[in-house]
Amino acid sequence: MSEFRNLLGETIERLLADHATKETVQGAEEGTWPEALWSALEENGLTRLMASEAQGGAGGTWGDALVLLRAQGRYAAPVPLAETMVAAWLLSEAGLDVPDGPLTLLTGVTLNDDGTLRGTALHVPWGRKAGVGVAMVEKADGKVHMVSVPLAGAKIAEEENIAREPRDTITFDSHTVTSAPCNLTEGLETWGALMRVGLMAGGLDYLLTQSVEYANDRKQFGKPIGKFQAVQQQLAVLATQAAAAGAIAAHACERAGETDDPGFEVAVAKTRIDEAVNLSTSISHQVHGAIGFTYEHGLHLVTRRLWSWRAEYGSGRSWAARLGRQAIERGADALWLDVTAR
Amino acid sequence: MQTFRFDPCRLPPEAEALRGEVREFLSDALTDIPPVVRAQTWSGYDPEFSKKLGAKGWIGMTWPKKYGGHERSALERYVMLEEMLAAGAPVGAHWIGDRQSGQLLLRFGTEEQRQMILPKAAKGELLFCIGMSEPDSGSDLAATRTKAEKTDGGWIVNGTKLWTSNAHNAHYMIALFRTNFDPDNKHAGLTQFLVDLTIPGITIRPIKDLTGNAHFNEVVFEDVFVPDNMMVGEEGNGWTQVTAELAYERSGPERYLSSFLLLTELIRELGRTGDTSADAEIGRLVAHLVTLRQMSVSIAGLLEAGENPIQEASVVKDLGALYEQELPVKAHELAGVEPMLGTGSDYAQVLGFLTQASVSFSLRGGTREILRGIIARGLGLR
Numbered sequence: 250m251s252e253f254r255n256l257l258g259e260t261i262e263r264l265l266a267d268h269a270t271k272e273t274v275q276g277a278e279e280g281t282w283p284e285a286l287w288s289a290l291e292e293n294g295l296t297r298l299m300a301s302e303a304q305g306g307a308g309g310t311w312g313d314a315l316v317l318l319r320a321q322g323r324y325a326a327p328v329p330l331a332e333t334m335v336a337a338w339l340l341s342e343a344g345l346d347v348p349d350g351p352l353t354l355l356t357g358v359t360l361n362d363d364g365t366l367r368g369t370a371l372h373v374p375w376g377r378k379a380g381v382g383v384a385m386v387e388k389a390d391g392k393v394h395m396v397s398v399p400l401a402g403a404k405i406a407e408e409e410n411i412a413r414e415p416r417d418t419i420t421f422d423s424h425t426v427t428s429a430p431c432n433l434t435e436g437l438e439t440w441g442a443l444m445r446v447g448l449m450a451g452g453l454d455y456l457l458t459q460s461v462e463y464a465n466d467r468k469q470f471g472k473p474i475g476k477f478q479a480v481q482q483q484l485a486v487l488a489t490q491a492a493a494a495g496a497i498a499a500h501a502c503e504r505a506g507e508t509d510d511p512g513f514e515v516a517v518a519k520t521r522i523d524e525a526v527n528l529s530t531s532i533s534h535q536v537h538g539a540i541g542f543t544y545e546h547g548l549h550l551v552t553r554r555l556w557s558w559r560a561e562y563g564s565g566r567s568w569a570a571r572l573g574r575q576a577i578e579r580g581a582d583a584l585w586l587d588v589t590a591r
Numbered sequence: 592m593q594t595f596r597f598d599p600c601r602l603p604p605e606a607e608a609l610r611g612e613v614r615e616f617l618s619d620a621l622t623d624i625p626p627v628v629r630a631q632t633w634s635g636y637d638p639e640f641s642k643k644l645g646a647k648g649w650i651g652m653t654w655p656k657k658y659g660g661h662e663r664s665a666l667e668r669y670v671m672l673e674e675m676l677a678a679g680a681p682v683g684a685h686w687i688g689d690r691q692s693g694q695l696l697l698r699f700g701t702e703e704q705r706q707m708i709l710p711k712a713a714k715g716e717l718l719f720c721i722g723m724s725e726p727d728s729g730s731d732l733a734a735t736r737t738k739a740e741k742t743d744g745g746w747i748v749n750g751t752k753l754w755t756s757n758a759h760n761a762h763y764m765i766a767l768f769r770t771n772f773d774p775d776n777k778h779a780g781l782t783q784f785l786v787d788l789t790i791p792g793i794t795i796r797p798i799k800d801l802t803g804n805a806h807f808n809e810v811v812f813e814d815v816f817v818p819d820n821m822m823v824g825e826e827g828n829g830w831t832q833v834t835a836e837l838a839y840e841r842s843g844p845e846r847y848l849s850s851f852l853l854l855t856e857l858i859r860e861l862g863r864t865g866d867t868s869a870d871a872e873i874g875r876l877v878a879h880l881v882t883l884r885q886m887s888v889s890i891a892g893l894l895e896a897g898e899n900p901i902q903e904a905s906v907v908k909d910l911g912a913l914y915e916q917e918l919p920v921k922a923h924e925l926a927g928v929e930p931m932l933g934t935g936s937d938y939a940q941v942l943g944f945l946t947q948a949s950v951s952f953s954l955r956g957g958t959r960e961i962l963r964g965i966i967a968r969g970l971g972l973r
Binding site for chain 2: 454457458461464465475476478480481482484485486488489491492493495496497499500503514516517518520521524565566567568569570571572573574575576577578580581582584585588589591
């Protein structure tokens, strides 16, 4: 790992340990915006990590971003760090201005002939808090444009997912936007999926450390439950799932930093991590017993996010169907060539 | 506590260059071998093929040149191995020697042993087996009872090794014998020996497995004399030495690619029938394949860096065996045909072989339960 990534890791870890406590996360679920946390992230330049240096960012890659995503996932930090970081990168890639404050991503919108925006964007993360939304829209000429739209005048219906994260519905009629053609070969769903992949890898790291710690502390039948083989074997399975998730998240992010078509790796990662989430959330709750089912305990702050994130920007199965179709169409003898070519 | 890190490892250009060379060789060498035979991959025994690989310089690739090796990197060797396995090359004859016995001798063997053994092994002319399990010692290796008792100039061995793959074809066994018994420390008093299998007193009896093949054996030692200079490493250090081998034994691409030929045959079958209902399941299997490969390559990177990633190897072997065992089940679900022996389509025959053979994949080289125990230890639970 590079020195830069070590520094990033130390910085985010310190900020989150200070400002993303269980109380902060639970407060956010009641609607309290964690201003101290957000300011700290902004002041340290982390929300602009991936924006170009010309745009006031650090020019960080997806590999660098993974350090922040994993940390955010581990702490269940209740702010649009991931969305703002990725939106800033997208704007910067298209040479558009990167505004201050929280940003978000929009899907499901199109451009009118006069260049204004219309359509209904569903499940917009943190829509109510974001100053600007970013969309990728195909124009009549077939070219994909990056679109930046201020959300101040938009009609926002507030909704939330089961992790109580804002997932708003935003309706556009003929909103004025700034746009520019962009050369990215992958669409917003791919980048959104990769963002969730990084967060989920971090969430799984948390489930593993938290479950092992609990199993070592909690005593039944006169000894820590982690001394029972049945529990050890379950935790070992959890460890293998977290390891697989971390490995494929790292691979997909490295590829996204090195090539402009990481669609294959993102599909693989979203598919694989979806399954890791299913197994791992189940094991971690089983190990925690009833206490993990209480609101007071922090475990669910991560498991409820994982259950939400696995469905966002394409479920594992929807990505898998694309991968499978591609594999069958390319044919049996191309499979190994394709796998080793990447 | 420890969490397992699988940092991405980029294969170097020389390894990718070698990939092309290996593919070219295999496209020729495997032409006449049908899929059901190729499905045996690293349990497929073909000594002539092994000699061909020796001549290409693809056995003992990382060993020093003075012992007949080729001083290439662990990552080049990795690429050669994964290409062999993905193509279903019959690499079983020299597999054990290339994977671990050579490494063992390089690390713990005497100069005499290295000079005597390694150059021939690198040519694919000298084959190994590993004598660890016994009738009362399977996963519990410390229960080893086969006894080596000191005598003038050597050791007298009595006992039985069991499930010894390829003993009937091998020239030498790397054997673990008990040289001392301490009831309070069963891990002590174990010693490794290099045993010439032509020595009088050794009886090798093949054991037919449920597929009808006989690749593993019972090896009985009756007053077998093993000379002093065939001891490997230090007396009583066997447990430590065997543990050092485990990272090699459990970390390779063979731990997730054993059923790979069934995936390609399944995709061929679905392409032929035009069935699209299996798309998502095939995609899922591809996603697992890519993930396991990245984890496996990452371990190769750790080995190249001189680390001993036994924990990470256990993670990949556990996930890999689940995958190898899931493939025949999924194939049955997605394109169910009756698995056949000797006749029928290539698909039906490959499915037939792997449906039967795959139950052993989570037994050989460390059972699933043992691996998970190792992982749990790494997590600080034991």
